[in-house]
Amino acid sequence: MTDVILNVEGVSVSFGGLQAVNNVSLQARDRQITSVIGPNGAGKSTLFNLIVGAIRSNSGHVRFQDQDITGWPSNRICRAGLARSFQITKLFFDLTVEENLRLAGQALEPGNRLLRPLAHSTRADAKAQELLERFLLGKRRNDLAGYLSHGEQRRLEIALALASEPRMLLLDEPTQGMSHGDTEDTKSMIRDIAQEIAVMLVEHDIELVMDLSHWIVVMHQGQKLAEGIPQDVRANRVVREAYLGEA
Incomplete structure (x- = not known):
């Protein structure tokens, strides 16, 4: 069986009187796709933020690759190999596609080269070229990121998250607002990524989740209401009542 890479143990967080996440535990395995689903307000994105250190939990632990990363700041968690994308696209819109990727790839450079001009960043440049081709953005390399279509921007954001060569990638609604064609392309890319590293999704597209x-x-x-393989979750009566709205 594939090794567990992420172990979330009884995490909770509240905002005032609202218990946003209440004693949630889950595991994710290396080179597999784990999806977190639920209706709006279920706590999915808050759980993601707890895992990546954007929010501190009131209780519980998060362990990644056998390290307890509970309470670590986001930048340290990223350096440990846990990267994420965001529900709302976060790019440098006034830089080209290639410049966005080369900046993200700076994380691969030795510490004494981080402040050198991009032209001297050989590892960052090599990673940018690889990701341009992998994410079908080669023809847009010299275009400003702000001029990309919505689907291309979402693909670029996933590419940026991969530029640091993480061991696990968390994607928050990666296909939100995409056309059918862009969704299919992105689904194929996510499946390919999961052959190399662990992937965790928050996603509202149920058919995509069930397929991936x-x-x-x-x-x-x-x-946490339920968990399991897609066939069991789809057949779960409690899930169908609470999430799919079926009696």
């Missing part, structure tokens, strides 16, 4: 995922965690009102 090895394991699904269902959240409802801040708690």
